Amino acid sequence: MSGAEERGEARYDVPLTVPGPDAEPARRNGHRRAAAAAAEPTMKATPAAGDEPDTSTDEPAPAPRTGEPGDAPKKPLAKKAVAKKAVAKKAVAKKATAEPAGSGDRPGDVTPSGPAVADRPGDHWDRKVAKGLAFLRRRLAGDYEVDEFGFDPDLTDAVFHPLVRLLYRDWFRTEVSGIEHVPADGAGLVVGNHSGTVALDALVLATALHDRHPARRYLRLLGADLVFRMPVVSEIARKTGGTVACNPDAERLLGNGELVGVFPEGFKGVGKLYADRYKLQRFGRGGFVSAALRTGTPIVPVAIVGGEEIYPMLADIKPLARLLKLPYFPVTPTFPWLGPLGMVPLPSKWLIEFCPPIPTAHLRDSADDPLVVFNLADQVRETIQQTLHRLLERRPDPFGP
């Protein structure tokens, strides 16, 4: 247990500026109940335990430690599996030479040792390794499904969510409230405030919603076309459930009963200066409202506090942005001064609150009525803005525990 507690202490040592390159992110954080942390069983023997997304908050009870629940896709270990595989390859190679002699000497000894290990019901690590390898095999054989938008749930669960989980839970100490306002089934349009110079809030929102929602719903994000112009980034966006922010896609997703996440401020929200933090920008034409109206989908406003402080944008070098064809070129206290180190987000404290859904089913015929659309957009905007103010009062210190 001491390991967990030590790291718990270390959390308070997290510098409020940028940590060093080798600094450990705060692992055990204050907002989590001590009991949950204490329930952490004895698994520290393995050095890699620190990297593992811990299960204490996601699992209802520490019992799954012995028998992982069937809803497997939660926390596999792609990265590690790769590393392990490399190690294991060596081991296998070694064995290949050592084994014939070994098995010849004591045939009764070597053979049972394999299954004996596997059958140990409490062997958490064996299960993880097996799962990781199965994942790797599935990926290499192409045995997974991709939907028409390119969403790859297998990859999202195994790689993307665990990575973002480290970020939102351990680095940003995110607290989520009002998750009961997100519909358990059927379509829903989650509308949030955008911030942070780099749109990490979208990733955090999607992962936190998936983790905290009882139905483990995926949030299908709508992104700017700039995202889909960039190689690599575009594919990450698609594979994790994103698609281009346009009405046909939004309506198709909502028509399929998906949960869609949208940030109507767009780049105006992400690229605003630190001085304008938590001031909602213009909502554009309200295309998201007409998509919701046309499909009769409830709108769930969500306020995200914490995103503004991760990369406080002090200035925007517009000529450079134009040269690079970017919507803005940020100057933060750390970027571009510290080079790649400036890419490390500051460990602000995050609060996410989902507000009660706004029904739209009765307004289905008014999707083209600009008055209805703008009124509804304003209502959503006001709700988010007021919730932001309330959350900010609850969080006096942006970098508090």
Added chain:
Amino acid sequence: MTPGGTPGAPGVVVVTGVGRYLGAHVAARLAADPRIDRVIGVDPASPNPELADLLSGVERVRLDLDSLGGLLVDLDVDAVVHLALVTAPDPQQGGRAAMKEQNVIGTMQLLAACQRAPRLRKLVVRSSTAAYGVSFRDPAVFTEETEPREVPRGGFGRDILDIEGYVRGFRRRRPDVTATVLRFAPFIGSTADTTLTRYFAQPVVPTVFGRDPRLQFVHFDDALEVLHRSVAEEHAGTYNVAGPGVLSLSQAIRRAGRVAMPVLEPGLAGVAAIARSMGFGRYGLDQVDLFVHGRVVDTTRLEREYGFTPRSTAAAFEDFIRAHHGGVVVTRDQLATAEQLVLEGIRQVRAAVRERS
């Protein structure tokens, strides 16, 4: 109304492009249908020797499309199936200029002839999902109503847009003719031989770095079925024809047991052009754009109107893999064995460590 033909099914059908794989198979299939009296295959060139015996039940006429008008009138043709499209420039047959000549000018001549044929009541035109063009702002799934946001860079895509434009004009001038435009996804199957099947048949498959396009295929047999039904039944309008579902390119390559080789995107079109001129493959801008953007279409309208669902993209691709297992680099069984070996290895190492401690 049609002597000899059952209601709905036309008596005399002209199929263009019977010298090619698709045309020959469609003509043969229509000739085998007892509801259709005569099938006349038109092609300026004589068909491939392999295709010749397919065409035994088909009357063949060696004719350019510009002299088709007389034939349509003289033979009282009821339906025309236009399949004489070239999807990629062939340097041996005049390259891009000849391709455009055949696709665009050929279609114009055909439509002009059709317009003058008083008895004609059905026109089926092969098109392609390339009609949707490519743009980064494109929706993920195209329905038949989606307008292309940008004119495609590739020659074939531009030809398709032109062809569909002429068909729209024809529809206005001859509203009495049932005009069916079929936008086909790339063909795949055990026997079809296309640019794309040749691409996937290589052991090492070039891809565009940082792009993993969503692809859809239609099985060749399903394409034949849809074309057949378009002639035998009444289905006016434009339809997407593709296997439901999606494969990402990387997934398709892995399923085929091939190895992907990512190539950087800038300058790729130039590299493809050089490779083409040197005789390596026939990848043009059409293919490059497809491999950057991918293309997925909605097939609800086809399924509703035709009462027919093509086999899924994954199933069609599976059929292709089975027929082309020669170039496989990694098999599924090998992967499963490797997984078991590694797992056993880790277990044994851990058991050894535990024993020692």
